[in-house]
Amino acid sequence: MNTATDPVVRVRGLRMRYGQTDVVRGVDLDVCRGEILALLGPNGAGKTTTLEILQGYRHRSGGDVSVLGVDPQHAPDAWRERVGVVLQSWRDHAQWRVGELLEHAALLYSRPRDVSELLDLVGLTEHRRKTIGVLSGGQRRRLDVALGVVGRPELLFLDEPTAGFDPVARRQFHELVQHLAAVEGVTVLLTTHDLAEAERLADRIAILVRGSLTACGTADELAEAAEDESEVRWRHGRNLTHEFTRDPSALVYRLHQEFEGPIPDLVVRRPTLEDTYLSMVKGDR
Ligand SMILES: Nc1ncnc2c1ncn2[C@@H]1O[C@H](COP(=O)(O)OP(=O)(O)OP(=O)(O)O)[C@@H](O)[C@H]1O
Known part of the structure; x- marks a missing residue:
C-alpha cells in the first residue's frame, strides 16, 4: 500500500544492458513528494535510459522500480495520467x-x-x-x-528542459518548476548539463557516471563528499597569495592572528557544484 511518506520514485539495483554493454549498473535512488531532483552526468552516462525506464518506455534488464507505487513496466492507463513527460517531438x-x-x-x-x-x-x-x-x-x-x-501530473520528468533557452526564459522556467513543486507538490526529476541550473533548481543532485550513481545529495553534501577544497586569497605586502584548504575558517583565523587584524584583500572561494562535478567525473572523458 502506497502512503504519503513513501518515496514517489523508488529504485533498487536498477540495471540496463544493450547487447553486451551494461549502461545502467545497479542504481539505487529515492525521490520524495514535492522534491526536485537533478540527474547529472557526462554524455552517455545512462540518464535518459534511466528516465525512460521510470517512465515505462523501456524495459529494464534488472532491479526493482516503483513510481507512484506502481512498476512502470506494468502500469495501467490511469497511472499515465499521473505522470508528466516533457517530450521534444512536436x-x-x-x-x-x-x-x-x-x-x-x-x-x-x-x-x-x-x-x-x-x-x-x-x-x-x-x-x-x-x-x-x-x-x-x-x-x-x-x-x-x-x-x-496539462494533465496536472503528480510527477514530472524533464529531459534537458532549458536547452536553447535565453537567460530570461530560463529564469522564468525555473520559477515555473519551483512553483509546481512548492505550491502544487509536484515531484520533479530532471536531467541537465547546466550545473548552475541544477544548483539553483534542485533540492538534491544525483551524479551518474558510466551507469553508476557516484553521489547523491545537496550541492553542499556533494562538495563534502568530493573533499573539494576552498581557495583562500589575500595580499601579503605587495604580493597576492592563495592557499587551498578544506577548513577555510581555520586558515582565516590563523591569518587574522598573523596580521593582528583585518586580512588585506581577503577572498574565500568555496567549491562550486562545477568544481565538485568535475572532480567526480574526472577520468570519464
Ligand atoms: N536503444 C539503444 N540501443 C543500444 N544502445 C543504446 C540505446 N539507447 C542508448 N544506448 C546507449 O546507452 C548509453 C547511455 O545512453 P543515454 O542516452 O541513456 O545517455 P545520457 O546520459 O542520457 O547521455 P546524454 O547526456 O548524451 O543525453 C549510451 O552509450 C548510448 O549509446
Whole structure:
C-alpha cells in the first residue's frame, strides 16, 4: 500500500544492458513528494535510459522500480495520467496552432488544466494562435513543458528542459518548476548539463557516471563528499597569495592572528557544484 511518506520514485539495483554493454549498473535512488531532483552526468552516462525506464518506455534488464507505487513496466492507463513527460517531438505537428494542440491534449486527461491559464503559466499567451512551425526554439520548449503539465501530473520528468533557452526564459522556467513543486507538490526529476541550473533548481543532485550513481545529495553534501577544497586569497605586502584548504575558517583565523587584524584583500572561494562535478567525473572523458 502506497502512503504519503513513501518515496514517489523508488529504485533498487536498477540495471540496463544493450547487447553486451551494461549502461545502467545497479542504481539505487529515492525521490520524495514535492522534491526536485537533478540527474547529472557526462554524455552517455545512462540518464535518459534511466528516465525512460521510470517512465515505462523501456524495459529494464534488472532491479526493482516503483513510481507512484506502481512498476512502470506494468502500469495501467490511469497511472499515465499521473505522470508528466516533457517530450521534444512536436515537429510532426508543425501545422497545428499552439492553442489547438493544448486543447486537444487536454481532452486526454480527466482533470486537465484550463488552457488559457496554462498558456499564461508558460508565457505563451500571445502565441496562442501561431502554428507550431513558426515558434522559436525556446517557445517550442515552453510548449513542450505545457504539454507535460496539462494533465496536472503528480510527477514530472524533464529531459534537458532549458536547452536553447535565453537567460530570461530560463529564469522564468525555473520559477515555473519551483512553483509546481512548492505550491502544487509536484515531484520533479530532471536531467541537465547546466550545473548552475541544477544548483539553483534542485533540492538534491544525483551524479551518474558510466551507469553508476557516484553521489547523491545537496550541492553542499556533494562538495563534502568530493573533499573539494576552498581557495583562500589575500595580499601579503605587495604580493597576492592563495592557499587551498578544506577548513577555510581555520586558515582565516590563523591569518587574522598573523596580521593582528583585518586580512588585506581577503577572498574565500568555496567549491562550486562545477568544481565538485568535475572532480567526480574526472577520468570519464
Ligand atoms: N536503444 C539503444 N540501443 C543500444 N544502445 C543504446 C540505446 N539507447 C542508448 N544506448 C546507449 O546507452 C548509453 C547511455 O545512453 P543515454 O542516452 O541513456 O545517455 P545520457 O546520459 O542520457 O547521455 P546524454 O547526456 O548524451 O543525453 C549510451 O552509450 C548510448 O549509446
